Amino acid sequence: MSRGDASDRLTGVSGASPTRVTVTDVARAAGVARATAARVLGGYGSVHAGLQERVREAAAALGYQPNTLARSMATGVTHTIGVVVADIGNPFFAGVVRGIADSARAAGYDTIVVNTDESAVREQDAVRVLLGKQIDGLVVASAVGAADDPAHLRAAVERGVPVVAVDRELPALDVDAVVIDNHDIAAAAVRHLTAAGHRRVALAWGPALPHRPRSLRTLLDASGRDLPTSGARLRGWADALTEAGHEPDPALVMTGSQTIEGVRRFVTRQLQADDPATAVFATETDAVLGTLAAARDLGLRIPEDLSVVGFDDSPWATVTVPALTMVEQPVRQLGQTAAARLVQRIEGRGAGAARTRALRGRLVERDSVAAPRA
Amino acid sequence: MSRGDASDRLTGVSGASPTRVTVTDVARAAGVARATAARVLGGYGSVHAGLQERVREAAAALGYQPNTLARSMATGVTHTIGVVVADIGNPFFAGVVRGIADSARAAGYDTIVVNTDESAVREQDAVRVLLGKQIDGLVVASAVGAADDPAHLRAAVERGVPVVAVDRELPALDVDAVVIDNHDIAAAAVRHLTAAGHRRVALAWGPALPHRPRSLRTLLDASGRDLPTSGARLRGWADALTEAGHEPDPALVMTGSQTIEGVRRFVTRQLQADDPATAVFATETDAVLGTLAAARDLGLRIPEDLSVVGFDDSPWATVTVPALTMVEQPVRQLGQTAAARLVQRIEGRGAGAARTRALRGRLVERDSVAAPRA
DNA sequence: ATGAAAGCGCTAACAT
């Protein structure tokens, strides 16, 4: 931790130069003042062409590399945005992150990505770390429920660090958000099923609750406290069913352990019930996998015995048998839009009230939906 | 860039405090010297309990948050490792990154992840940015071919920044590496096919080459210049075939455009050839998808008409029909091991010569392999 | 156009 350790390291690993070369070194070698060398190396102010040359040569000869930390200390700006994402292992978020990086890069910003594994604690940590690193702005796909107070993010806002929510809104905070219109696309997906004649459409998965709510209202209320995306999808499901004249039965909604295995058990139960579900709306990739596993367990054929619509289209959805009808989300665009908005905020343009921008999902129809058995 | 802009931003976005609170502010509020405040806030040195209390209260009251940049400037250490990864959208690398972050976090290091989308130019950029941010070490899954000179990474090493290669070795550089034993697991996969009676095992995909090499030697040489992983898998394929007494025919190796569509065309051609392939060894996820697409196009059944072994086991490999026999790689462990090694290097323990550590893949047998048709 | 000097927020010698 001491300076001594640091230089031990420098000399120890490989016959490396025992000390980094700084503007001071370059200035001395070029025979100019530090300020002059700094001006050409930093690309600001104005310096006689001849001197520029000399400084550049000296810098190249010494192998000078700028220290961005020092620059940031002096300017108060890092040209870096932080990204806090709940699950980088999910291709959805991976795509979002790439979109953010694309857009940020184009605007001259670096990105630092931190994964929280859906843990609220790690999210707080991540935000603290990023703020400590003096990022200029923050894009966050938060793991906190819609009802929880995101104090760590409020701290960012209060310090004047612009925050943009991506995919998951932050109703408790007055910040910009870029999301998918989950209610509409979910409703469209379920409408596709009711149009084919389905009345009993199971939903996997919904909010994680300790025990199954009896009434639809209780369920909707509970989901309002869950992740905003999952609540919106649930409401879309309910609205589409209602619209088709069917009662949205809370018993059709999975509220238990949200894992592939949990879905498998839930769907199995739904298919063996007295008034069995004839279709499943799977709102996450893992829910699709669990549903397919359940169907195979029971020897049910898709779509003859069971119709399925799932979230997050992916290349493998075309090689299953049958190919799956899926909701496609504009992931990359989601990230790009969020980063663009953030850069606007950082650079002081686009001031004004926080705004939520909703992007549209798309239903990709393949072969996993048919009319229910008579 | 100017200080003026920065404070405009601070005041503009929300009624935020126009200036950050520093140790100096806290010290003044607590009525102690800066050093004293710094000691308790930074958690070093020793300070009378009573004063500690007072400083902490003042800090809390003012909402003090440490500036890690300034700390790093003073100490010369960032407690941050950089991760450069070729494709964060690939679940394989997503898993590796999580492993790295786990392990780093446990050792008290933050991680900064940069994605390069398999572009050598962006990789250079990424490394420069990370070095500028004064990271303490670097984990890299490089996009550069085994034959290319990774000057950007050499620069890191020469500056005394420890580098650990993950998944993809850097033969041109004397650095630690943590990889999968691609040769062995590929050979095991192909052996599994020859054991079932296959002689004509197509490989999708191999090295990207402008035109198909005529001889096996030319092919192997060419692949030596490609990504180290793909070369090793190719050699594993060749060795397993040879071992079973079959000539590894270079015509069975895909060398063209490495996309799902490219694989689909390649496999289609292989299956319609005079002496058709009876099995496909797909060395990447997208190669598996292309292979399945080709089989479906031709109305071939797996495994009756075509056997398939693929790389990168994944939950969806169990829900295809049939479930797929796949190579599973210990992705998380790969990342954890790499980060652990890096931390050792950073902290000066585990000095000595660079070492490559190879982790073993595992063949997960399911239902996509059978004896070839007579 | 160039140079001298101050300062960003923190840590770390060096007094006391």
Place this chain on the structure above:
DNA sequence: ATGTTAGCGCTTTCAT
């Protein structure tokens, strides 16, 4: 145990 002072590498007045 506390305070004083210098300094990390850079940018940015302010002189000249």
